[in-house]
Each structure stands twice: as C-alpha cells, then as structure tokens.
Amino acid sequence: MLDMMRKNGLTLALFALGCTAFVAFTHSLTRDTIIEQEQAQLLRVLDELLPADSHDEPLFDHCVMLTSEPFLGSRDALPVFTAMKDGQPSGYAIEAVAPDGYSGEIKLVVGINIDGTLNGVRVLNHNETPGLGDKIELKKSSWVLDFNGQSLQGEEDPRWAVRSDGGQFDAFTGATITPRAVVKAVRKVLMLVQQQPGLLSQAPSCGESL
Template identity: 35%
Template sequence: MKTTRSLVLLALLGLLGIGATLWLQHAATPRIAAEQRALQARRLLDVLPAGSYDNHPLDQRLPLGDVQLSNSRLLDGYLATRNGQPSAVLLRSQVSGYAGPIELLIAIDSQGRLLGSKPLRQDETPGLGARIAEWPNAWLQVFSGKSRHDPGDAAWALKKDHGQFDQIAGATITSRAVISALHDALRYFDEHHEQLLPRAPHE
C-alpha cells in the first residue's frame, strides 16, 4: 500500500513537472519570437542611418508584388517613416550574378538618394564575388548618396564599360550585376515616387 502511494505521488510530481515545463515554454515562446524578430530587424535595418525612422519598417510592407525591371526583379518593399512622414523605402531586389541569384536590400531616402545596400543571399565565388557579402562593405559604400541622375544613367556602369565605378577585384560579373540592380531600384523609385511614398492625410 505504501509503495503504491509512493508511486502515485511520484507520478503526480512528474506530471506536475511536465506541466510546469510546458507552461514555461508556452509563456516564453512569444518573448523568444519577439527577440528573434528584433535581431532580424537589426540585421536588415542597419542599411538605414540611426534616427532616420521611428516605425517598424518591416511591418509596413509596400504593395509591390513581383516586379520585373530591366536587369533585376523587385521581390518586396518596406516603408520607413519618421514622425508619421515617409523617410525611406527598402527594396528587396534579386539579380543574376556569376554563380546564381544575388539578393540585395536597397535603402533609398525620400529624395531618391541611395542610403545603403547589403546582400541578403549570394552564391558567388569565395574570395572573389563572395566578398560582396562582407559587412560593412567598402565597395558598396561607394554608392551611398548616389541617385538615378547622379551620376547620369550612362555612368551607372563599370569603368571598363565606360561608366563611373570600379569593380570588385576579380569579380566583373558580380560587380556588373550589383550595379545594375542598384540602378534599376533607383530608376524604379524615381518613376514610382508617388506610389512608394504616400503622404500623410493632412497634406
């Protein structure tokens, strides 16, 4: 009888322990998910200058769909705002590199100037084109502050193609692809400015 009571007590304690563990896991799941989301947001949003937005841009998607451009595709877009006014757009772009698709996040301010860009995915050759994935990236920083017309359309190319920009050493195709994607995004922004930057209702 005593043994039976002990076994029942142990079983109850075991069930209580399992229940407590499950409850703690359930209670912690939203916090863990929120922390993972915040980490992902920080990783993506470091292309935007600190203090340039006060919303959660990744929660404010732009109705782009899948847009085919001259040399690349726009997969998605997000709006950054400050004090309720649009401050920048983030465009997720895909272009064909040397070894496969290169996916970029491209930030453009409300005046159509490039704030920054970073690769989200690439399969380029290690030691050559794959250097596009280094962060921070000195080569990509060269394009910050540029716009569709600064330099002009014809200058958005490598120097070897009579354009303005140097290439990543040993990675001509990768460099051409990224420059084309940046130029495509700036041109798209310029041509769809009103759609991408909706004004506040009182304006």
C-alpha cells in the same frame, strides 16, 4: 542472374528512397532555423539602411509586397519597407534581385532616402565565387559602401556602370560580372523610385508573409 539483377535493383531503389527521406527529414528540421536566421539578418540590414532616427513608427507596419520584375529582377513579390517620420516617408528599404550574377541570383536590400540618394546597399544572399565575387559582402570588403550617397541622374546616367564599361564603380580583378550585376540591379531600384513611386504605396501589405 535475373533474380540477382532484380535484387540489386530493389536494393538500389530502397537506398535511394532512404536517402530522399533522410534529406526531407533534415530539411524539415532545419527549415525553421534557416527562416529565423534569414529574418534576423534582414532585421540587422534594416537597422543599418533605415536607422532608428529615420523613423518613429515600426518598419513592419509600413511593409508592402511589390511585384515588379523589370525593376526588382524577380517574378516573385518582394518586400518594401517605408520609414515614416512625423507622418511622412523619409526613406525606403527595397529588396531586389540581381538575376545575372556569375553564379546565379544575388539578393539585395537597397536603402534609399526620400531625396533619392542611396543610404546604402547590402547583400542578403548569393552564390558568387569565394575570394572573388563574394567581395560584394560587406564582411569581405568595403566595395558595397561605394553606393552610399550616390543618386541616379536620369535613366541614361553613364556613371551607373563599372569602370571597364565607362562608369564610376570599381570591378573585381577576375570577377567583373558580379559587380556589374549588382550595379545594374541597384540602378533599376533607383529607377523604380523615380519613375513609379505610386507602386510603393499601392502594393498589398506584407501582412503575415514575413
């Protein structure tokens, strides 16, 4: 009986080891593909939020890695791209995280014109509920376009909330948490540009990190 238990334990251990090795091998094969897909998606988003006529210098030449958890929602450094035209900044594309989505973090890119108005917002990654919270994706609904042209009139601007909280942004039926998290995250990025503009130029260059 004892030998049988040992044999079964060894079999299970070998099976677990094999599964772990297979997962690690699969991850190593797909890692480069995933990175390439993420970079391609980022390029598409940058083209939408900082179109070609907004800059005459490559965006990646003016990229910094900014660490600012209170404004960007992440302890990690996130990229900020500055659109330069005629030697002057014309706008920014700032990655941020809404940490309080219904199913975890929601990764965003926020496009802001130099006058403080929003050029647009796009969702890069999320785990929100299909059919409900995933309406923050442009391919699922036009909700995210409601940010276009909006601005923040001071830190206490009451418009920056979903309608059920007294603000101007629609929520989704049965999924208020998701749009609330996105609105809050975008508002914080606007606060960053208004209150701490120096951070955008003082952060270290992206270099080879992207």
